[in-house]
Amino acid sequence: MQNAENEKQEREAVSESQELIDGSIIDHIEAKVIEVPPLINPGQKEGLSWGQMWVGVDFNPGGDERVAKIKALCAELSDLVNEEVYSKEDGLTMQGSLLASQAQLSVLEAQMMCVKFVTFKY
Numbered sequence: 001m002q003n004a005e006n007e008k009q010e011r012e013a014v015s016e017s018q019e020l021i022d023g024s025i026i027d028h029i030e031a032k033v034i035e036v037p038p039l040i041n042p043g044q045k046e047g048l049s050w051g052q053m054w055v056g057v058d059f060n061p062g063g064d065e066r067v068a069k070i071k072a073l074c075a076e077l078s079d080l081v082n083e084e085v086y087s088k089e090d091g092l093t094m095q096g097s098l099l100a101s102q103a104q105l106s107v108l109e110a111q112m113m114c115v116k117f118v119t120f121k122y
Contacts, residue, residue, distance in 0.1 A: 046058070049075065049079050050078065050079055050082045051074070051075035051076060051077065051078030051079035051080075051082065051107075052071075052075040052079075054075065054078045054104065054107070054108060055071045055074045055075045055078060055107070055108060055111045056071065057071045057072060057075055062119070064118070064119065066118045066119075067115050067118065067119065070111060070114045070115055070118065071111060071115070074107050074108075074110060074111035074114075077107050078104060078107045078108075081100060081103045081104055081107065082104070084100075085100045
């Protein structure tokens with residue numbers, strides 16, 4: 001008897017969870033708009049753009065021109081993404097915020113992998 005009651009409670013909990021997934025939570029998330037706070041760029045005091053700070057254009061201890069070019073290109077791409085984020089008059093949706101964050105992380109990862117490749121010694 002106890003087993004049948006536990007199974008019934010589990011089915012009800014799964015049903016309630018599925019209802020939340022199927023509609024109300026997803027609808028709520030899609031409708032939410034995130035206001036973008038003012039840009040805080042710790043690199044500004046050194047005269048760096050967001051993208052230049054993000055990819056670390058001022059760090060190239062070997063003075064490798066290929067590294068400098070990779071970082072400059074990735075900094076420009078990062079700045080383009082950042083400008084788009086701050087151009088949204090009504091802020092970003094949750095999805096837009098996630099996409100912008102992932103885009104910035106992907107630019108950073110691409111920069112690191114490209115630098116690693118062109119400086120790889122083995």
